Amino acid sequence: MFSMVPHSGGAQDAPVRVRLEGVRGVERRNVMATLSIALSGSERVVTESRVQRLHSRAPGEINLALQPFGYYRTRVQSDLRYERDVWVASYAVDPGPRITVSLVDIEIIGEGREQEAFKRTIESFPLAVGDPLVHAGYEMGKIRLINTASELGYLDARFERRELRVDLESYTAEVDLVYDTGPRFNFGPITFDAAIVDPDLLRSSVGFRQGEPFSVTPLLELQSTLGDSPYFSRVEVIPRRDLADGLEVPVEVHLVPRKRQRYEFGVGYGTNTGPRGSLEVEFRRLNRRGHRSGAQVSASFIERRVSGRYVIPLTSTRSGVFSVAAGYARLTPTTSSSDVLLASATVGQSRGHWQETIALTFQLEDFVVGSDTGKANLLMPSLSWSLTDADDRLFPTRGGRIHMEVLGAVRGLGSNASFGTVKLSGKLIGSLSAGTRVLGRLDLGGTVTSQLRELPPSIRFFTGGDQSVRGYEFRSLGPVDEFGNVIGGQTLVVASLELDQRIIRRWGVAGFVDVGN
Structure with a gap:
């Protein structure tokens, strides 16, 4: 120097x-x-x-x-x-040359030594023989071992030896780790401190049983499930390692209830709808069994709606609900007009990370679309699956969503027309830099029917509008009749690629390319 x-x-x-x-x-x-x-x-x-x-x-x-x-x-x-x-x-x-790693020796001892998860963690250790020495990789490798032990319930795991030896003469480095897992802990009893709903309803959200191997993942899932419910404003799931009885760790769940009622009033303007307003009321807890209900009224230049629903939690299945709903809508986009009455019964439940919904809907619709007029009576069973993953609910920078739905009706079985429809939609979001996102969207659909012009516009496919192909009027793209009126079609393809830049808080600018029909 x-x-x-x-x-x-x-x-x-x-x-x-x-x-x-x-x-x-x-x-x-x-x-x-x-x-x-x-x-x-x-x-x-x-x-x-x-x-x-x-x-x-x-x-x-x-x-x-x-x-x-x-x-x-x-x-x-x-x-x-x-x-x-x-x-x-x-x-x-x-800087000169970098030291290279000449030895990586990691040994797992204790009850968990044969666990495949530990073997995979060792195989993916950030440093390998011949790699340049990066201390952060060494520290990350140790953290992964600790996290694996915690995830599997080895709560007393510790390093018997952890050495990073640097030899300046040979200019090499050696990693030498011995990790003792100790005994595997199990879940103990779980207790809830809230008395606003029945204990059976709370326990139906629990994805583990007393005596099963302890793991952090089901605790996080429980916190997420209860936090997403309408009953609680704050949820804390705390494993009490300090109160363990032998190898059983009790779990305490602290809950802060939400207000019983929620009222929401909104006004706005949309390029599809023009000026619009809405009023919604939700009764979050009608009784200790967790029943809830709600109603909504909304109005704009092209749409007037009123609807109500009643929701019953299902204690027999995790996060399951049964709901009934009814509503009326008057829809008057430029290409059609409809008066719709509907009633539905729905069962929703989680299957892993997917949300599954089974529904039966009866719909009466008086419609005019192009030169077609009619009255549709449709009894429609449907089945849908959806999956959502995002790093932030308000402004996600990474994540995606996929939704699939199958529905149909059969003439003579509560319906005056037959059809079968499959819909698939997806969206991906990625981040290029701070505040800069890339968004991709794809919507596909197809209907099998020989009676398309007997089906109401709510069943046909249209495109155009700020949630479809932007730059075109709402529902203005689609096949036309002999008079040139857009009447909707049997298939749908819409794709979009967007780049947006956040400017300040919730404001930003976006550039996009949409295609579809």
């Missing part, structure tokens, strides 16, 4: 500017975060004696800052000058 410090003719108190050459990326950021003289740059004035003291420490600090990336033979040329009322500290860094 070489350093130059000029003699100044008297005390010179001034700001400090640091120049760093020879390192880039994460290594550069770590050096700048470690350099004491760089951290002093936030001060308006630094004394000459302090600048020289910090400058003399800089080569050693640079060396230490690069060691976590495997650089142990770093050379630094340093220079400190007083220029134009500013101290300029310059450092030219030659």
Whole structure:
């Protein structure tokens, strides 16, 4: 290491500017975060004696800052000058070669030594023989072992030996870990502190039983399930390792109830609907069995709706509900008009990460679409599955959604027309940088029928509008009749690619390409 410090003719108190050459990326950021003289740059004035003291420490600090990336033979040329009322500290860094890993020896002992999860964790250890030594990889590998043990219920697991040996003569590094899993713990009794709903309803949300091997995953799932329910505003699921009876860990669930009623009023404007307004009321807890109900009224230039529902939780299945609903709608987009009365019964439940819905809907619809007029009576069974995964509910930067639905009706079985429809929709979201997202969307559909013009517009496929092919009027794209009126079709293909940039809070700009018909 070489350093130059000029003699100044008297005390010179001034700001400090640091120049760093020879390192880039994460290594550069770590050096700048470690350099004491760089951290002093936030001060308006630094004394000459302090600048020289910090400058003399800089080569050693640079060396230490690069060691976590495997650089142990770093050379630094340093220079400190007083220029134009500013101290300029310059450092030219030659990191030198990186140490390579010559040995990775990881041994699991204890009851869990034969667990496949530990074997997979070892196989995916971030460092392998021949790799450059990166300390973060070593630490991440240890964390993965700890997380695996916690996930499998080995709560007393600990490292019997954890060594990262660096040999500067051979310029190699060795990883030597011995991890003792200890005994495997089981779930103990679970207790809830809320008395607002029946215990059986709460227990139906629990995905584990007393005596089963302890795992963090079902605890997180329980917290998510209860948190997503309409009954509680805050949920805490706490494994009480300190109260363990032998190898059984009791679980406490602390619940804060929501308000029993919710009222919501909204006004807005949409390119599809024009001015619009809505009023909704929800009764979250009608009794201790968790029954709930709600009603909604909405109106716009093209749509008026009123609907109500009654929901009954199913204690026989996890997160299952049975609901009945009824409603009326008057729909008047430019291509059609309809008066719709409907009633439905629905059973919804979770299957793994998927949400499954089985429904039976009876629909009466008086309609005019193009030159077609009619009255549709449809008794429609349907089955749908949906899956949603996102890192944030309000502004996701990573995630996706997929929805599949099958429905139909048979003439003579409560219906005056026959058809079968399959729908598939999906959306993917990815992040390019902070606030910049890429969104892809695909909607597919197909209907099998020989009586398309006897089906109401609610069953036919249309495109156009701000949730479909943007730049076209709502439901203005589709096959036409002999008079040129859009009457909807039997198949649907819509695709979209969008790039959006968040500007401030919930405001942003977007560019998109939509295609479909």
